[in-house]
Amino acid sequence: xxxxxxxxxxxxxxxxxxxxxxxxxxxACGTHLLRVCxxxxxxxxTVMVLDKGEFSGAHxxxxxxxxxxxxxxxxxxxxxxxxxxxxxxxxxxxxxxxSRYLLSAPLxxxxxxxxxxxxTSLSDLTEELARIYEERGGEIYHDTPVSRLLLEGGxxxxxxxxxxGRSRDGSPRPGYEPGADILARVVVVxxxxxxxxVDHLLSEGILRPAACLPSYxxxxxxxxxxxxxxxxxxxxxxxxxxxxxRKATGxxxxxxxxxxxxxxxxxxxxxxLSPWLEPHTLFRAFKRHPWVRRWIEGGEVIGYxxxxxxxxxxxxxxxxxxxxxxxxxxxxxxxDPVRIKGVHLGVRSGLSAAEVIAECLAAxxxxxxxxKEYEVRLKRSAEWRSAAQFRNARSWxxxxxxxxxxxxxxxxxxxxxxxxxxxxxxxxxxxRPEPHQPAGTPATQSNAGGQxxxxxxxxxxxxxxxxxxxxxxxSHITIRDPRVCAEKCLxxxxxxxTRFCPAEVYxxxxxxxxxxxxxxxCLHCRTCxxxxxxxxxxxxxxxxxxxxYRRM
Numbered sequence: 096x097x098x099x100x101x102x103x104x105x106x107x108x109x110x111x112x113x114x115x116x117x118x119x120x121x122x123a124c125g126t127h128l129l130r131v132c133x134x135x136x137x138x139x140x141t142v143m144v145l146d147k148g149e150f151s152g153a154h155x156x157x158x159x160x161x162x163x164x165x166x167x168x169x170x171x172x173x174x175x176x177x178x179x180x181x182x183x184x185x186x187x188x189x190x191x192x193x194s195r196y197l198l199s200a201p202l203x204x205x206x207x208x209x210x211x212x213x214x215t216s217l218s219d220l221t222e223e224l225a226r227i228y229e230e231r232g233g234e235i236y237h238d239t240p241v242s243r244l245l246l247e248g249g250x251x252x253x254x255x256x257x258x259x260g261r262s263r264d265g266s267p268r269p270g271y272e273p274g275a276d277i278l279a280r281v282v283v284v285x286x287x288x289x290x291x292x293v294d295h296l297l298s299e300g301i302l303r304p305a306a307c308l309p310s311y312x313x314x315x316x317x318x319x320x321x322x323x324x325x326x327x328x329x330x331x332x333x334x335x336x337x338x339x340x341r342k343a344t345g346x347x348x349x350x351x352x353x354x355x356x357x358x359x360x361x362x363x364x365x366x367x368l369s370p371w372l373e374p375h376t377l378f379r380a381f382k383r384h385p386w387v388r389r390w391i392e393g394g395e396v397i398g399y400x401x402x403x404x405x406x407x408x409x410x411x412x413x414x415x416x417x418x419x420x421x422x423x424x425x426x427x428x429x430x431d432p433v434r435i436k437g438v439h440l441g442v443r444s445g446l447s448a449a450e451v452i453a454e455c456l457a458a459x460x461x462x463x464x465x466x467k468e469y470e471v472r473l474k475r476s477a478e479w480r481s482a483a484q485f486r487n488a489r490s491w492x493x494x495x496x497x498x499x500x501x502x503x504x505x506x507x508x509x510x511x512x513x514x515x516x517x518x519x520x521x522x523x524x525x526x527r528p529e530p531h532q533p534a535g536t537p538a539t540q541s542n543a544g545g546q547x548x549x550x551x552x553x554x555x556x557x558x559x560x561x562x563x564x565x566x567x568x569x570s571h572i573t574i575r576d577p578r579v580c581a582e583k584c585l586x587x588x589x590x591x592x593t594r595f596c597p598a599e600v601y602x603x604x605x606x607x608x609x610x611x612x613x614x615x616x617c618l619h620c621r622t623c624x625x626x627x628x629x630x631x632x633x634x635x636x637x638x639x640x641x642x643x644y645r646r647m
Contacts, residue, residue, distance in 0.1 A: 105255075106275040110141040112452060113254055113279040115241050115292060117146030118155050119217065119438055120424025121285030122224040123169055123445030124452075129231040131453040139456060142233050143277070144225075145254070147240035147636055149643055151225035152218035154287075154619060156316060156400040156647045158348055158360065159217040160184065160209045160331060162439035165446060165478065174227050179220055180213035181352055185329035190386075191496075192337035192347075197386050206433055206485065206507050209331050214350045214358070216646040217438065240636040242274055244282065244292055244420070246299060250463075251419035253278040257638050265569050280461045281419055283448055288405045288425040289621040291635055293413070296420065303414040308519040309428060310407040310489065312345055313622050315378045315597050316360035317556070318352075318398030318646055319391050319549055327351040333435070334387075335496060338380035343367035344492040344499070347381050348435075349390055352646075356397075357390060362404060362435075365523040365595075365626055366493060370588035371532050375553050375597050382549060391549045399551075399559040400647050401597040401620040406432040409479070409486045410516055415470045418463040421448045432492075433485040433503055443478040484510050490517040526628040528587040553599045561643030562598070562618055570614045571637035572600065572623070579631045581608040588628055595626045618642050 112128065114121045125144050132139040148154040167175055187210055189200040203210075225235055245253040256274035261267055284292050289311060296302045321327065330351035339345050344364030351357055361381045363374045381387060405411065405428040412428045415421065423429075423444040430437030451469040455461045473479055484506055491502035491514060505513045564571075574580060584590060585608060592601035598616040600623070603609075619641045623632045 103273045105273045108275050108277045110143050110277055110279045111139065111456070112142045112281055112283065113277055114142070114144045114283040114285055115254060116285030116287060116424070116426065117144050117148065117151055117221070117225060117235060117237070118285060118287060118424060118441070119221055119224060120426075120441035120445045121283065122221065122228050123165070123442040124283050124285065124423055124448045125233045126224065126228040126231055127169055127446050127449035128452055129228075129233055131449060132456065135453065135457065137453055137457045139453075140280075144228065144233060144235040145239045145241055145256075146235060146237050148237060148641065150222070150237055151235070152221035152645075153643045154641055155218045155221045156314075156402050156644055157217040157438060158316075158350060158358065158435065159215055159438060160212050160350065160436065161215050161217075161220075162212060162436060162478075165439050165442040169442060169446060170227065178223055179215065181215040182213065182329045184209045184212050184214060184331040186326070187331040188333075190332060190334045192334050192384055192386065194337050195385070204503070206503060207333060207435075214329070214331065214352055216352070218644040218647045238639050240638065241286075241292065242636060244295055245276060245278070246301070249301065249418060251282050251296075251301065251417070254282060257636060259638060261569050261638065262567060263569060268567070281421065281452055281455065281466065283421050283423055283452075284426050285423045285445075286426050287621075288403045288428070289624050290426055293422065293426055296417070297413065301417050301420065302422070305407070305411045305413045305428070307407060307410040307490075307516070308522055309405060309411040310432075310519065311365045311523055311625050312362045312404045312406045313365055313374050313401060313595075313597065313620065314360055314362045314404050315374060315401045316358060316399070316647065317396050317549075317559075319357045319359055319394045320397050321355055321357055321391055321394035323355040325354055327357060328354045337384060338377045339363065341495065342369065342372060343377075347387070349387070357394070359387075359391065364406065364492065365403070365622065366519075368525070368527040369533075370526045370529050370591040370628070371594065373594040375556075379550060394549050396549055396551055396556065396559055398645065398647050399556040400642055400644050401618050401622075403621050403625060404437070405430045406489055408432050408489045409483055410490070415473070416463070416466040418466070419461060421451075421466060421469055423448050431482040431485060432489040433506070440478050440482060443476050444473055447473040447476065486511050487514055487516040490519070523625050524628050524630060526588055526591060530586055530589050532589070553597065557598060557616055560618055561645070562616065562641060563643075564615045564617065564637060564640030566615065568638040568640070570612060571635045572612050572614050572617065573633045574610055574612065575631045575633055577609055579629050580610050584629050584631065592623060592627060592632065595622055597622065
């Protein structure tokens with residue numbers, strides 16, 4: 096690495112509003128801010144969206160059944176009609192899967208009902224939102240990752256971009272460019288779930304952590320081309336039970352985007368205890384279930400991706416505003432884990448943030464007190480109040496299927512006052528020490544083979560994510576202390592990173608008792624930031640690269 100004693104001269108860029116992250120929440124904030132400022136005769140100054148993806152939507156992935164109300168407020172009627180919202184849900188089912196059977200609920204529980212809502216590709220939707228944002232005069236910069244926040248006197252004053260042109264060992268190559276410092280009156284953090292910038296704000300005491308420990312799930316999704324069937328279009332299926340059963344919380348989904356295209360996925364709660372659990376192997380087991388297999392028989396995978404989902408609900412949302420900074424979307428943990436929806440909350444947070452920023456611009460003041468009005472306004476919204484109804488239900492999911500169903504029903508009946516919140520006693524990274532693989536665990540199903548069709552191993556799936564990283568840039572993933580792997584993790588947990596990663600980034604060298612990192616596989620899902628039991632993996636935003644999602 097370049098010696099710390101060498102002073103690096105960095106360009107300094109001045110802006111008014113910097114939005115870190117080009118997903119729906121960040122773009123909603125920028126788009127609405129420009130509209131509100133124009134309506135009120137306020138100069139927005141320079142508004143920048145910094146997106147680490149190669150193009151808008153490249154790093155965006157979701158189910159995704161969308162509640163469209165916030166989009167109608169964000170956009171004009173003509174803009175809204177141009178959104179690629181896809182087909183509306185016409186048929187829906189809620190299914191309990193056993194290993195060889197299924198029980199279909201006679202009706203979908205009201206909290207989970209999606210009838211009439213559009214099934215969309217969130218990456219395509221994001222691409223259209225970016226186009227609208229630019230039409231309104233906003234600036235968006237792709238392949239522009241942020242390495243850190245700039246702090247001064249307990250206030251966020253801007254961001255530092257990632258250096259460009261370092262070699263694998265960190266030394267500068269010809270054409271090396273230090274990342275510029277962008278100074279801003281306010282920074283909106285929209286980096287997605289489990290990001291390093293929010294961690295920095297919490298560790299520095301800029302923001303207060305939530306009252307409860309956060310919970311996350313790992314969502315794995317494939318887009319599958321199947322033989323055309325009219326009944327596919329507009330179908331929405333949610334499943335519980337197999338293959339998770341008592342091993343982990345979560346569930347599966349099957350969404351019919353069209354007659355010949357299905358989105359199929361599995362969300363696995365990361366609070367599972369067995370170090371031998373393999374989320375991707377569970378995903379393959381889900382697809383092999385006889386009932387699920389009938390949906391995808393004769394098909395082929397055309398898209399693959401994975402991301403972590405904040406599942407703690409509103410009790411796990413940290414402080415959202417402080418001097419010079421606001422959190423929006425998944426970065427703030429804004430997902431309704433019972434309804435399995437978060438896009439509407441993310442867009443609403445962007446709208447609320449934009450309105451408060453516009454008022455700060457008009458007043459010429461970005462004090463902590465003024466910015467904290469954002470949190471007050473967001474909590475008054477219909478989207479927040481709706482999520483608050485199920486604020487405690489997720490904490491019961493780890494108690495088993497029946498308590499989870501009961502907690503959801505009670506939350507719906509009593510508007511969130513019952514059941515009480517069960518506070519987590521340990522973070523998601525906790526695993527039960529288990530150095531030898533128990534017989535009959537899901538990991539006994541080999542993750543090898545499956546080179547065609549719909550039963551793919553990870554290596555084959557990765558091809559459909561489009562992920563890539565330059566072999567010349569420094570690794571954005573490092574093992575902090577290899578001795579911890581050899582002396583603690585291997586004897587206790589047998590290298591769980593080689594199993595929990597949905598991209599096979601981590602590989603065990605059994606002879607050397609070390610972990611090899613294949614950074615070129617990384618999907619930026621950030622599971623490793625959450626599930627390493629020894630907290631021995633450092634994941635930072637890379638200089639460039641990552642997935643290139645389309646229609647995901």
